[in-house]
Amino acid sequence: MPDVFLNFRTGDGDQLAAHLDSVLTQRFGRNIVFRDSKSIRPSTRFPQELIRNVRRSRVLLALIGPNWAASALLHDPADWVRREIEEAATCEIPILPVLNGKGTALPRRDQLPTSLAHLTERQYLSYTTRTSETDLDRIAAELLELIPELNVPKEPPSAPGGPGTNNSVSGGIHGTVIQTGPVGGDVGGAIGGTVIRENTGPVHTGRGDIHHSAPHFHGSHGTYVARDSYGGPYVNGENHGGIGNTYNEPPRADEPREDGDGDERR
Structure with missing residues (x-):
């Protein structure tokens, strides 16, 4: 109306x-x-x-x-x-x-x-x-x-990409912590290395091999990586190597995307 x-x-x-x-x-x-x-x-x-x-x-x-x-x-x-x-x-x-x-x-x-x-x-x-x-x-x-x-408020535009991942790392960290994509959570404790946020690709800041997208890393001191009940990674014990994770990154521009379907009387 x-x-x-x-x-x-x-x-x-x-x-x-x-x-x-x-x-x-x-x-x-x-x-x-x-x-x-x-x-x-x-x-x-x-x-x-x-x-x-x-x-x-x-x-x-x-x-x-x-x-x-x-x-x-x-x-x-x-x-x-x-x-x-x-x-x-x-x-x-x-x-x-x-x-x-x-x-x-x-x-x-x-x-x-x-x-x-x-x-x-x-x-x-x-x-x-x-x-x-x-x-x-x-x-x-x-x-x-x-x-x-x-004066009905309009809904704010939705953020690009999928839902974010909550990830928190705490305790003594003597290496590199990397968070990418829309990640909620925090990095706490005594950090004796580098914290990298919002990177757009693999990051290697220490010695040893990095297997991109694989569930394990092999570097100095034998870092152990697993998934917690929320689907995010955690570190069991002190970390003396590097951790790299990628969460819900939006597709690049070069990657394919899946989209849904005069009046004369007056």
């Missing part, structure tokens, strides 16, 4: 309507703005759609440009710009005039049909290209006051 209905006249406010539609959609999400040329599907009978969506909206933005009040169409009871505003007033939906362009003033009562005279008594906002960023912020802030539900 659209929350914001954009009321405008082609040639006077249609460019601002398209801009507001884009900005408000980006800020608050899809389907919260009704703009007839975008929101009404082809072949649909537009009179019923216009009235239905005015009644369902939470606020109507009446976009008033420099030639808005001078249009003879405004005095035609069949004019859709007029009918939309009249319908919103009948349904007691808030109507917010937005004056489009430098020097545009709120219409005078004698310029309007009797059914639209209430517009002269409504507080309005302005929009100009020179102060567009500030003006758009004010319009968005006013909409939040009228429709607090628009």
